[in-house]
Amino acid sequence: MKEALPFIIEKHEGYTVVSLRGELDYHSGKTFDEHVDEIAAGVHVMVDCEGQAHIPKDWLRSVLRIQLTLKKDQKCMRLIKVSSALMNYLKKEGFDTTFKFAKDLREAKVDAGLATKRTLDTEFINPFLTATLHVLKVQAQIDARAGQVQIKKASDSIFGDVSGVIGIVSESFHGSVVITFPEATFLKIVSNMLGETYTEISKDILDGAGELTNMIFGQAKIVLNEKGYGIQTAIPSVVSGKNHSLSAMTKGPVVVVPFESQAGNFFVEICLSD
Amino acid sequence: MFDVKTKVLVVDDMLTMRKIVTKIMRELGFTDIHEALDGEEAWAKVQAGNYGLIISDWNMPKCTGLDFLKKVRADEKYAKTPFVLVTAEAESHQVAEAIKSGVDQYVVKPFSRDSLKMKLESAHKKCATRISA
Numbered sequence: 001m002k003e004a005l006p007f008i009i010e011k012h013e014g015y016t017v018v019s020l021r022g023e024l025d026y027h028s029g030k031t032f033d034e035h036v037d038e039i040a041a042g043v044h045v046m047v048d049c050e051g052q053a054h055i056p057k058d059w060l061r062s063v064l065r066i067q068l069t070l071k072k073d074q075k076c077m078r079l080i081k082v083s084s085a086l087m088n089y090l091k092k093e094g095f096d097t098t099f100k101f102a103k104d105l106r107e108a109k110v111d112a113g114l115a116t117k118r119t120l121d122t123e124f125i126n127p128f129l130t131a132t133l134h135v136l137k138v139q140a141q142i143d144a145r146a147g148q149v150q151i152k153k154a155s156d157s158i159f160g161d162v163s164g165v166i167g168i169v170s171e172s173f174h175g176s177v178v179i180t181f182p183e184a185t186f187l188k189i190v191s192n193m194l195g196e197t198y199t200e201i202s203k204d205i206l207d208g209a210g211e212l213t214n215m216i217f218g219q220a221k222i223v224l225n226e227k228g229y230g231i232q233t234a235i236p237s238v239v240s241g242k243n244h245s246l247s248a249m250t251k252g253p254v255v256v257v258p259f260e261s262q263a264g265n266f267f268v269e270i271c272l273s274d
Numbered sequence: 275m276f277d278v279k280t281k282v283l284v285v286d287d288m289l290t291m292r293k294i295v296t297k298i299m300r301e302l303g304f305t306d307i308h309e310a311l312d313g314e315e316a317w318a319k320v321q322a323g324n325y326g327l328i329i330s331d332w333n334m335p336k337c338t339g340l341d342f343l344k345k346v347r348a349d350e351k352y353a354k355t356p357f358v359l360v361t362a363e364a365e366s367h368q369v370a371e372a373i374k375s376g377v378d379q380y381v382v383k384p385f386s387r388d389s390l391k392m393k394l395e396s397a398h399k400k401c402a403t404r405i406s407a
Contacts, residue, residue: 139294139384194293208290214333215383218362225365233333233363 019048024059033062040069044112050081054089078108106172120272131219140192144261152254157245158267162186164213166236175272179213185264210236276398278303280326285316287334298387313337332361347376356401
Protein backbone atom coordinates (compact mmCIF):
# COMPACT_ATOMS: atom_id res chain seq x y z
CA MET A 1 0.00 0.00 0.00
CA LYS A 2 1.30 3.45 -0.90
CA GLU A 3 2.08 5.55 2.18
CA ALA A 4 0.54 9.03 2.38
CA LEU A 5 3.07 11.79 1.86
CA PRO A 6 3.51 14.34 4.68
CA PHE A 7 2.73 17.26 2.38
CA ILE A 8 -0.33 18.42 0.47
CA ILE A 9 -0.21 20.83 -2.45
CA GLU A 10 -3.38 22.83 -3.07
CA LYS A 11 -3.50 25.21 -6.00
CA HIS A 12 -5.76 28.23 -5.81
CA GLU A 13 -6.34 31.31 -7.96
CA GLY A 14 -3.06 33.26 -7.63
CA TYR A 15 -1.45 31.15 -4.90
CA THR A 16 -0.52 27.64 -3.83
CA VAL A 17 -0.76 26.28 -0.30
CA VAL A 18 1.70 23.58 0.73
CA SER A 19 0.65 21.95 3.98
CA LEU A 20 3.34 20.08 5.88
CA ARG A 21 1.65 17.37 7.87
CA GLY A 22 3.12 14.55 9.96
CA GLU A 23 6.71 13.38 10.01
CA LEU A 24 8.96 15.06 7.45
CA ASP A 25 11.29 12.12 6.81
CA TYR A 26 14.23 11.84 4.46
CA HIS A 27 12.50 9.78 1.76
CA SER A 28 9.41 11.94 1.48
CA GLY A 29 11.77 14.94 1.56
CA LYS A 30 13.23 13.70 -1.71
CA THR A 31 9.75 13.44 -3.19
CA PHE A 32 8.98 16.93 -1.91
CA ASP A 33 12.12 18.25 -3.60
CA GLU A 34 10.90 16.79 -6.90
CA HIS A 35 7.78 18.94 -6.56
CA VAL A 36 9.64 22.24 -6.05
CA ASP A 37 9.33 23.38 -9.68
CA GLU A 38 5.64 22.54 -9.72
CA ILE A 39 5.05 24.42 -6.46
CA ALA A 40 7.06 27.48 -7.49
CA ALA A 41 5.27 27.82 -10.81
CA GLY A 42 4.77 31.57 -10.94
CA VAL A 43 2.29 32.07 -8.11
CA HIS A 44 2.65 33.05 -4.46
CA VAL A 45 3.25 30.13 -2.10
CA MET A 46 2.08 29.71 1.49
CA VAL A 47 3.73 26.91 3.45
CA ASP A 48 1.42 25.79 6.22
CA CYS A 49 3.56 24.55 9.12
CA GLU A 50 0.77 23.77 11.56
CA GLY A 51 1.81 21.07 14.05
CA GLN A 52 5.49 21.12 13.06
CA ALA A 53 8.08 21.69 15.81
CA HIS A 54 11.01 21.48 13.41
CA ILE A 55 11.70 21.08 9.70
CA PRO A 56 14.64 18.88 8.68
CA LYS A 57 17.46 20.63 6.82
CA ASP A 58 16.90 18.77 3.54
CA TRP A 59 13.28 19.95 3.62
CA LEU A 60 14.40 23.49 4.46
CA ARG A 61 16.68 23.43 1.43
CA SER A 62 13.71 22.55 -0.79
CA VAL A 63 11.63 25.32 0.81
CA LEU A 64 14.51 27.71 0.19
CA ARG A 65 14.63 26.64 -3.46
CA ILE A 66 10.93 27.48 -3.74
CA GLN A 67 11.63 30.92 -2.30
CA LEU A 68 14.55 31.59 -4.67
CA THR A 69 12.58 30.47 -7.73
CA LEU A 70 9.64 32.65 -6.72
CA LYS A 71 11.91 35.65 -6.21
CA LYS A 72 12.88 35.53 -9.88
CA ASP A 73 9.17 35.77 -10.78
CA GLN A 74 8.67 38.54 -8.21
CA LYS A 75 6.39 36.30 -6.19
CA CYS A 76 6.68 35.64 -2.50
CA MET A 77 6.59 32.73 -0.12
CA ARG A 78 5.27 32.88 3.43
CA LEU A 79 5.46 30.31 6.19
CA ILE A 80 2.16 30.30 8.04
CA LYS A 81 0.92 28.84 11.35
CA VAL A 82 4.48 28.62 12.67
CA SER A 83 4.55 27.43 16.30
CA SER A 84 6.89 29.07 18.80
CA ALA A 85 8.86 25.81 18.95
CA LEU A 86 9.38 25.87 15.19
CA MET A 87 10.24 29.59 15.28
CA ASN A 88 12.88 28.93 17.95
CA TYR A 89 14.28 26.10 15.87
CA LEU A 90 14.44 28.30 12.74
CA LYS A 91 16.17 31.04 14.76
CA LYS A 92 18.71 28.53 16.03
CA GLU A 93 19.37 27.35 12.49
CA GLY A 94 19.63 30.93 11.24
CA PHE A 95 16.54 30.76 9.02
CA ASP A 96 14.37 33.25 10.91
CA THR A 97 15.49 36.14 8.72
CA THR A 98 15.55 34.10 5.53
CA PHE A 99 11.86 33.37 5.42
CA LYS A 100 8.83 35.60 5.71
CA PHE A 101 6.11 34.64 8.13
CA ALA A 102 2.40 35.25 8.46
CA LYS A 103 0.00 34.26 11.22
CA ASP A 104 -2.42 32.48 8.90
CA LEU A 105 -3.53 32.18 5.30
CA ARG A 106 -5.57 35.36 5.48
CA GLU A 107 -2.61 37.42 6.71
CA ALA A 108 -0.37 35.85 4.07
CA LYS A 109 -2.86 36.70 1.34
CA VAL A 110 -3.11 40.28 2.58
CA ASP A 111 0.74 40.50 2.64
CA ALA A 112 0.92 39.14 -0.88
CA GLY A 113 -1.65 41.64 -2.11
CA LEU A 114 -4.11 38.84 -2.90
CA ALA A 115 -6.64 40.14 -0.41
CA THR A 116 -7.39 43.33 1.41
CA LYS A 117 -7.77 43.63 5.16
CA ARG A 118 -11.33 42.91 6.22
CA THR A 119 -12.64 45.55 8.51
CA LEU A 120 -16.04 47.00 9.12
CA ASP A 121 -15.24 50.06 7.05
CA THR A 122 -17.33 51.98 4.56
CA GLU A 123 -16.07 49.78 1.73
CA PHE A 124 -17.65 46.79 3.46
CA ILE A 125 -20.76 48.43 4.93
CA ASN A 126 -21.89 50.63 2.05
CA PRO A 127 -22.84 47.79 -0.34
CA PHE A 128 -25.28 46.51 2.30
CA LEU A 129 -26.82 49.94 2.75
CA THR A 130 -27.13 50.53 -0.99
CA ALA A 131 -28.59 47.04 -1.42
CA THR A 132 -31.15 47.66 1.34
CA LEU A 133 -32.43 50.80 -0.38
CA HIS A 134 -32.46 49.12 -3.79
CA VAL A 135 -34.26 45.95 -2.64
CA LEU A 136 -36.99 47.89 -0.83
CA LYS A 137 -37.47 50.19 -3.80
CA VAL A 138 -37.68 47.48 -6.46
CA GLN A 139 -39.42 44.67 -4.56
CA ALA A 140 -41.71 46.67 -2.25
CA GLN A 141 -41.87 50.10 -3.94
CA ILE A 142 -40.73 51.70 -0.68
CA ASP A 143 -38.29 54.58 -0.37
CA ALA A 144 -35.96 54.35 2.60
CA ARG A 145 -33.16 56.46 4.02
CA ALA A 146 -30.15 55.24 5.98
CA GLY A 147 -29.37 57.03 9.24
CA GLN A 148 -26.05 57.44 11.01
CA VAL A 149 -23.90 54.30 11.17
CA GLN A 150 -23.25 53.48 14.83
CA ILE A 151 -20.86 51.09 16.54
CA LYS A 152 -22.99 48.89 18.76
CA LYS A 153 -21.78 48.71 22.35
CA ALA A 154 -22.07 45.55 24.44
CA SER A 155 -24.80 47.21 26.47
CA ASP A 156 -26.85 48.20 23.40
CA SER A 157 -29.75 46.07 22.24
CA ILE A 158 -31.89 46.44 19.16
CA PHE A 159 -35.45 45.28 19.76
CA GLY A 160 -37.79 44.18 17.02
CA ASP A 161 -40.53 41.71 16.14
CA VAL A 162 -39.18 40.00 13.02
CA SER A 163 -35.52 39.58 12.02
CA GLY A 164 -33.84 38.12 8.97
CA VAL A 165 -30.38 36.71 9.68
CA ILE A 166 -27.71 35.56 7.24
CA GLY A 167 -24.13 34.47 7.84
CA ILE A 168 -21.21 36.10 6.08
CA VAL A 169 -18.68 33.36 5.45
CA SER A 170 -15.43 33.58 3.55
CA GLU A 171 -12.12 31.74 3.69
CA SER A 172 -10.59 34.30 6.03
CA PHE A 173 -13.37 36.01 7.97
CA HIS A 174 -16.93 35.54 9.06
CA GLY A 175 -19.80 37.59 10.37
CA SER A 176 -23.48 38.16 9.91
CA VAL A 177 -26.11 40.56 8.69
CA VAL A 178 -29.31 40.98 10.67
CA ILE A 179 -32.28 43.04 9.56
CA THR A 180 -34.72 43.73 12.37
CA PHE A 181 -38.22 45.06 11.76
CA PRO A 182 -40.92 46.25 14.13
CA GLU A 183 -44.20 44.46 13.31
CA ALA A 184 -45.88 47.47 11.65
CA THR A 185 -42.91 48.11 9.35
CA PHE A 186 -42.65 44.46 8.37
CA LEU A 187 -46.38 44.17 7.63
CA LYS A 188 -46.32 47.24 5.42
CA ILE A 189 -43.25 46.05 3.49
CA VAL A 190 -44.63 42.53 2.96
CA SER A 191 -48.05 43.89 1.99
CA ASN A 192 -46.35 45.97 -0.70
CA MET A 193 -44.22 43.04 -1.87
CA LEU A 194 -47.20 40.70 -2.21
CA GLY A 195 -49.83 43.20 -3.27
CA GLU A 196 -52.16 42.16 -0.45
CA THR A 197 -52.84 43.79 2.90
CA TYR A 198 -51.53 41.89 5.91
CA THR A 199 -52.52 43.02 9.38
CA GLU A 200 -50.77 40.38 11.47
CA ILE A 201 -47.62 38.34 11.29
CA SER A 202 -48.28 34.74 10.26
CA LYS A 203 -46.17 31.87 8.99
CA ASP A 204 -47.38 32.71 5.46
CA ILE A 205 -45.41 35.93 5.40
CA LEU A 206 -42.68 35.35 7.99
CA ASP A 207 -40.11 34.14 5.49
CA GLY A 208 -40.45 37.52 3.77
CA ALA A 209 -37.84 38.76 6.26
CA GLY A 210 -35.52 35.97 5.13
CA GLU A 211 -36.15 36.75 1.48
CA LEU A 212 -35.43 40.47 2.00
CA THR A 213 -32.23 39.58 3.86
CA ASN A 214 -31.29 37.15 1.11
CA MET A 215 -31.77 39.76 -1.60
CA ILE A 216 -29.82 42.42 0.30
CA PHE A 217 -27.02 39.97 1.05
CA GLY A 218 -26.95 38.80 -2.58
CA GLN A 219 -26.71 42.33 -3.97
CA ALA A 220 -23.97 43.31 -1.51
CA LYS A 221 -22.11 40.06 -2.14
CA ILE A 222 -21.87 40.80 -5.87
CA VAL A 223 -20.21 44.17 -5.16
CA LEU A 224 -17.92 42.87 -2.41
CA ASN A 225 -16.80 39.78 -4.31
CA GLU A 226 -15.85 41.96 -7.28
CA LYS A 227 -13.36 43.50 -4.82
CA GLY A 228 -12.04 40.07 -3.86
CA TYR A 229 -13.85 39.41 -0.58
CA GLY A 230 -14.71 35.84 -1.54
CA ILE A 231 -18.01 35.73 0.37
CA GLN A 232 -19.77 32.41 0.01
CA THR A 233 -23.41 31.68 -0.66
CA ALA A 234 -25.57 31.37 2.45
CA ILE A 235 -29.17 30.58 3.30
CA PRO A 236 -31.02 33.07 5.54
CA SER A 237 -33.09 32.29 8.60
CA VAL A 238 -35.86 34.16 10.35
CA VAL A 239 -36.31 34.98 14.03
CA SER A 240 -39.66 36.22 15.26
CA GLY A 241 -41.06 37.15 18.64
CA LYS A 242 -42.47 40.31 20.11
CA ASN A 243 -39.70 42.70 21.10
CA HIS A 244 -36.85 40.23 20.69
CA SER A 245 -33.20 41.16 20.67
CA LEU A 246 -30.36 39.28 18.96
CA SER A 247 -26.77 39.01 20.12
CA ALA A 248 -23.87 38.84 17.68
CA MET A 249 -22.20 35.43 17.50
CA THR A 250 -18.78 36.87 16.73
CA LYS A 251 -16.32 38.73 18.94
CA GLY A 252 -15.73 41.46 16.37
CA PRO A 253 -17.31 44.89 16.25
CA VAL A 254 -20.98 45.30 15.32
CA VAL A 255 -22.35 48.28 13.43
CA VAL A 256 -25.99 49.26 13.49
CA VAL A 257 -27.63 51.34 10.81
CA PRO A 258 -31.09 52.69 11.54
CA PHE A 259 -33.31 53.17 8.49
CA GLU A 260 -36.33 55.39 8.07
CA SER A 261 -38.82 54.46 5.39
CA GLN A 262 -42.38 55.07 4.22
CA ALA A 263 -43.20 51.78 5.94
CA GLY A 264 -41.58 52.78 9.24
CA ASN A 265 -38.21 52.32 10.89
CA PHE A 266 -36.01 49.24 10.87
CA PHE A 267 -32.38 48.34 11.62
CA VAL A 268 -29.54 46.64 9.78
CA GLU A 269 -26.75 45.17 11.91
CA ILE A 270 -23.49 43.97 10.41
CA CYS A 271 -20.76 42.21 12.35
CA LEU A 272 -17.46 40.84 11.22
CA SER A 273 -14.71 38.83 12.82
CA ASP A 274 -11.49 37.01 11.83
CA MET B 275 -44.15 35.68 -25.44
CA PHE B 276 -45.29 32.37 -23.94
CA ASP B 277 -48.95 31.47 -24.41
CA VAL B 278 -50.77 32.43 -21.20
CA LYS B 279 -52.22 28.89 -21.13
CA THR B 280 -48.71 27.49 -20.64
CA LYS B 281 -48.40 25.26 -17.59
CA VAL B 282 -45.92 27.00 -15.31
CA LEU B 283 -43.90 25.57 -12.41
CA VAL B 284 -42.62 28.08 -9.83
CA VAL B 285 -39.92 26.64 -7.56
CA ASP B 286 -38.68 28.39 -4.41
CA ASP B 287 -38.12 27.35 -0.81
CA MET B 288 -39.37 30.76 0.32
CA LEU B 289 -43.16 31.03 0.35
CA THR B 290 -42.97 34.81 -0.03
CA MET B 291 -40.95 34.57 -3.23
CA ARG B 292 -43.26 31.90 -4.66
CA LYS B 293 -46.17 34.26 -3.95
CA ILE B 294 -44.37 37.19 -5.61
CA VAL B 295 -43.58 35.22 -8.78
CA THR B 296 -47.05 33.66 -8.90
CA LYS B 297 -48.69 37.06 -8.44
CA ILE B 298 -46.67 38.57 -11.30
CA MET B 299 -47.41 35.57 -13.53
CA ARG B 300 -51.15 35.98 -12.84
CA GLU B 301 -50.87 39.70 -13.64
CA LEU B 302 -49.23 38.71 -16.93
CA GLY B 303 -52.26 36.51 -17.69
CA PHE B 304 -50.97 33.04 -16.83
CA THR B 305 -53.52 30.83 -15.09
CA ASP B 306 -52.05 27.33 -14.89
CA ILE B 307 -49.42 27.97 -12.24
CA HIS B 308 -48.04 25.27 -9.91
CA GLU B 309 -45.54 25.54 -7.08
CA ALA B 310 -42.76 23.39 -5.61
CA LEU B 311 -40.68 23.90 -2.47
CA ASP B 312 -37.31 22.75 -3.75
CA GLY B 313 -35.52 21.02 -6.59
CA GLU B 314 -36.48 17.54 -5.41
CA GLU B 315 -40.21 18.26 -5.29
CA ALA B 316 -39.94 20.18 -8.55
CA TRP B 317 -38.25 17.27 -10.30
CA ALA B 318 -41.04 14.93 -9.17
CA LYS B 319 -43.63 17.40 -10.48
CA VAL B 320 -41.84 17.80 -13.82
CA GLN B 321 -41.84 14.04 -14.33
CA ALA B 322 -45.53 13.83 -13.48
CA GLY B 323 -46.76 16.84 -15.44
CA ASN B 324 -46.32 18.54 -18.76
CA TYR B 325 -44.80 21.89 -17.90
CA GLY B 326 -44.19 24.49 -20.58
CA LEU B 327 -42.14 26.83 -18.40
CA ILE B 328 -40.10 26.44 -15.23
CA ILE B 329 -39.15 29.42 -13.07
CA SER B 330 -36.82 28.26 -10.30
CA ASP B 331 -34.87 29.83 -7.48
CA TRP B 332 -31.17 28.95 -7.40
CA ASN B 333 -30.28 28.96 -3.71
CA MET B 334 -32.38 26.23 -2.11
CA PRO B 335 -31.57 23.51 0.40
CA LYS B 336 -31.52 19.82 -0.64
CA CYS B 337 -31.48 20.26 -4.42
CA THR B 338 -30.44 23.68 -5.72
CA GLY B 339 -31.97 25.33 -8.75
CA LEU B 340 -28.80 24.60 -10.70
CA ASP B 341 -28.89 20.90 -9.80
CA PHE B 342 -32.56 20.84 -10.77
CA LEU B 343 -31.76 22.54 -14.11
CA LYS B 344 -29.04 19.96 -14.81
CA LYS B 345 -31.51 17.13 -14.08
CA VAL B 346 -34.09 18.65 -16.42
CA ARG B 347 -31.56 19.20 -19.20
CA ALA B 348 -30.09 15.73 -18.81
CA ASP B 349 -33.45 14.09 -19.51
CA GLU B 350 -34.30 13.96 -23.20
CA LYS B 351 -38.03 14.37 -22.47
CA TYR B 352 -37.62 17.75 -20.74
CA ALA B 353 -34.33 18.93 -22.23
CA LYS B 354 -36.09 21.64 -24.24
CA THR B 355 -38.42 22.88 -21.49
CA PRO B 356 -37.94 26.65 -21.06
CA PHE B 357 -36.09 27.20 -17.80
CA VAL B 358 -35.60 30.53 -16.03
CA LEU B 359 -33.40 30.78 -12.92
CA VAL B 360 -34.17 33.40 -10.28
CA THR B 361 -31.44 34.32 -7.85
CA ALA B 362 -30.18 36.99 -5.53
CA GLU B 363 -26.64 36.28 -6.69
CA ALA B 364 -25.39 37.09 -10.14
CA GLU B 365 -21.65 36.81 -10.04
CA SER B 366 -20.11 36.24 -13.45
CA HIS B 367 -18.93 32.70 -12.68
CA GLN B 368 -22.46 31.77 -11.55
CA VAL B 369 -24.04 33.22 -14.67
CA ALA B 370 -21.49 31.35 -16.78
CA GLU B 371 -22.26 28.09 -14.95
CA ALA B 372 -26.00 28.56 -15.43
CA ILE B 373 -25.58 29.26 -19.14
CA LYS B 374 -23.32 26.25 -19.53
CA SER B 375 -25.97 24.12 -17.83
CA GLY B 376 -28.60 25.25 -20.33
CA VAL B 377 -30.59 27.99 -18.59
CA ASP B 378 -32.73 30.11 -20.93
CA GLN B 379 -32.76 33.26 -18.82
CA TYR B 380 -31.46 34.52 -15.53
CA VAL B 381 -33.47 36.87 -13.29
CA VAL B 382 -31.69 38.74 -10.51
CA LYS B 383 -33.61 39.55 -7.32
CA PRO B 384 -34.98 42.08 -6.59
CA PHE B 385 -37.02 42.32 -9.78
CA SER B 386 -40.10 44.17 -10.95
CA ARG B 387 -43.00 42.80 -13.00
CA ASP B 388 -41.59 44.51 -16.09
CA SER B 389 -38.13 43.02 -15.68
CA LEU B 390 -39.55 39.50 -15.19
CA LYS B 391 -41.77 39.98 -18.25
CA MET B 392 -38.76 41.09 -20.31
CA LYS B 393 -36.75 38.07 -19.20
CA LEU B 394 -39.64 35.74 -20.06
CA GLU B 395 -39.94 37.27 -23.53
CA SER B 396 -36.23 36.81 -24.03
CA ALA B 397 -36.38 33.20 -22.77
CA HIS B 398 -39.27 32.52 -25.16
CA LYS B 399 -37.32 33.88 -28.12
CA LYS B 400 -34.30 31.81 -27.18
CA CYS B 401 -36.39 28.65 -26.85
CA ALA B 402 -38.15 29.27 -30.16
CA THR B 403 -34.79 29.63 -31.89
CA ARG B 404 -33.50 26.50 -30.19
CA ILE B 405 -36.54 24.43 -31.15
CA SER B 406 -36.53 25.60 -34.79
CA ALA B 407 -32.78 24.95 -35.11
